[in-house]
Amino acid sequence: MKAQIDENIAPALARALDCxxxxxxxxxxxxxxxxxxxxxxxxxxxKAASFGVDVHVSHDYHHKSQDERDAITEGNLIVFVLSKSWSPHTFFEKASRLVHWWPRLLNACSTLRRPGIYIVPWRSESRRFERVG
Structure with a gap:
């Protein structure tokens, strides 16, 4: 699986996850x-599919724009959107939490309906990703 991290999340975090x-x-x-x-x-x-991308992770609320929802459908993507509760946390808190969530994101990709937009909550007690698009 190939995931892309959106511009609104630090490139260093993408490099760390890749490692x-x-x-x-x-x-x-x-x-x-x-x-x-x-x-x-x-x-x-x-264009994600043309780059071999299966998953997009963002802090943007792509489900609010019809053009973006259409693009997600065209790219046949699973999009994980970090919920608003991620916003007040520091870079290292977010990095730690995303690393914590990553195995669940990977596992979910095999069962989630695609294309689709799913919210990643801050709190990890939640076992399901809420589908919003």
Whole structure:
């Protein structure tokens, strides 16, 4: 599986996750390694499949824009959106929590309906990802 991390999440986090998943045959890239900074989300999402991307992780609420939902459908993506409760936390808190969530995200990809948009809650007691699109 290849996942891309959106521009609104630090590239260093994408590199760290990539190091952690390489040995199990996965890849994590930051969108800026494939597209210029500021590239429209609709373009990034619709072209994901052509870059071999299966999963997009973001802090943006892509389900609010019909154009972005259409692009997710075109790219046949699973999009994980970090819930608003992630916002007030520091970089290292977010990094730690995303590493904690990553195995669940990987496992969920085999069972979640695609294309789809799913919310990743801050609290890890929740076992399910809420589908929003």
């Amino acid at each position: 952690l998943v390489q040995d199990i045959g996965h890849q994590v890239v930051h969108v800026t390694s494939m597209h210029e900074r500021g590239t429209a989300d609709t373009w990034i999402l619709s």
